[in-house]
Amino acid sequence: MNYEKEEFFAPGHGMCAGCAAPIIVKWVLKLAGPNTIVVNATGCLEVATTAYPHTSWRVPWLHVAFENAAAAASGIEAAARAKGEKLNIIAFGGDGGTVDIGFQALSGMVERGHNVLYVLYDNEAYMNTGIQRSGATPWGAWTTTSKVGNANPIGKLQPKKPVARIIAAHNAKYVATANPAIFNDFKKKVEKALSYDGARFLHVISSCTTGWRHDPSKTVEIMKLASDTGIFPLWEVVDGDLENMRITYKPKKFKPVEEYLKPQGRFRHLLKNPEYVKKLQEQVDAWWAKYGHHYNP
């Protein structure tokens, strides 16, 4: 059955105009269809879509807490197994709820091989509590806990945690990075993830107009730049076979990272110093020098 014309994520929610998370959710659900149960970690998506007695969710939905979406999903899956049911169990978590505080539960869920699709919508900070840095915040980003000043002109000093590689290294059934602005690739990966049994993980970039400080009308454009500059590479790994990671998308010609930085207030300070821009470009170039040969469209 094709449910692309149906909406399982209703409009009228409270997420900001220009937020990418609803685009991701809407499409994951269209591709999954109604035989689905969703688990949601605490965060922007959860808070802004379920103000009692209203809800944006037209599929069964459960929120327990911030750090345990993967554990709650494990429990649902065990119950479904006990009942002999076959359905999609999909967890949505933000980067904080996934790569930091919820990492242990996620690691456990993947190691135990629960038949769950975990979707990380990565807006690269704790947005719900007001833009604090997370393990997924990239090097050089301003957040309210990686502030920029005389003593620290850079912002976040540590690089982004490569969470998708780490989950792939658990021998998860399927792991991919995806970008809704590179839509065909995104869609294929969601469909592929849904087609497998076992623990699956999608790491989806999700622009946050409020935290990234950009014009709400530029969401898709900026997210596209994330992959067209090579900053957010798109790849997939099946059965933990990192050696055979497949890069699924590469622009004809990479754009300079500067183009991605420019429209985002969180990187404004970096642009003041060409050294910093160069440093970021070097990080990106180094990744592609190391892994670029995995490109296999």
Added chain:
Amino acid sequence: MKAMIRGNESIAYAFKLARVKVIPAYPITPSTLVPEKISEFLANGEMDAEFVPVESEHSAISAAIGASAHGVRVGTATASQGLALMHEVLFIASGMRLPIVMGIGNRALSAPINIWCDHQDMMSQRDTGWMQFYAESNQEGLDLGIMAFKIAEDERILLPAMVGIDAFVLTHTVEPVDIPEQKDVDDFLGEFVPHYVTLDPEKPATLGSFGFPEYFMEFKYGQWIAMERAKKVIDEVFEEFHNKFGRKYSKVTPEFLEDADIVLVTMGSMTSTTREFVKKLRKEGKKVGLLKLTTFRPFPKEELRALLKDVPVVAVVERNISFGFGGAVYAELAATFANESKKPKIIDFIVGLGGRDITFKTLNEVVGIAEKALKEDVDEVNWIDVNKEAVLKAEGLL
């Protein structure tokens, strides 16, 4: 069937007989044997359930919520640090009105790390909205375990429940236990029907939503009402159990109370020692009684008022401490009588923390102070069997 089993096995048998469908659990002394026994039942094909060997207790209770929300019967077990690690999520289980049952091997909390018995772990969770039962014996552990499902799942209640069995004294001690027949337990519990909204793709619902101030208090008031109603439902279930299995339970059990000058209030396995002690005192002509508290949440205020109002001195003998006030049972019992015109003098005795033995010597000291209290004022909170001198010296007070 009579069998010689350990307390942890009582909990495992309760889960098996209740036909629990999902058991997420994480090992911790002294309750590890519960998931081990379940694993054995599963390996032998004696049980049809999903065991989820989670990576932490936080995930155990989170997975329990997921499974319960999906409409199956769920049980888990933990103790001490494990229960403390669950703390955040315990509120969510009760707030979502999911009738999960959890066995607790009552054990001290660190520091210093200690694996032996006291009630600090469960007492520290008294405000999480779970019902709490404390077993005196392995038989009680099994029976309360089965009854906990029936009470928790009653559509008037829908609250999770903990059944405490004392670390080692019960968890690891073999006792003769009458294990009920499967068909009798099936009869007693009936088929599991979730009397709550579940995660059903046929009827999509949003569970665990965001509650603004204009709705939040009504959710909490609902939990309050359910806990109050549980008092009656517990009595009904205890009665039904008695009729079916012949073993009698009550939220509070009075023994030798008529004409007693002093009543010792106890919980858990210390009750057995205390009963023997009270019998001995009675033989010596001392008017001492015993009151066993099986249900701590809901707190059986009404029964306690009725039973204790004319008693001159009530000695609460308890294995927990709330620093800066006293024992939790003492605090609640004192509050129970706060507005009563007829009330006993209530004295608190902190005993048996971290597995220190509770012996006749302990109880002798308790009764000694209680006898003094019949005539004069004594300390409100009394620590028994403690090397006070050493501590006071270390604290620079001696």
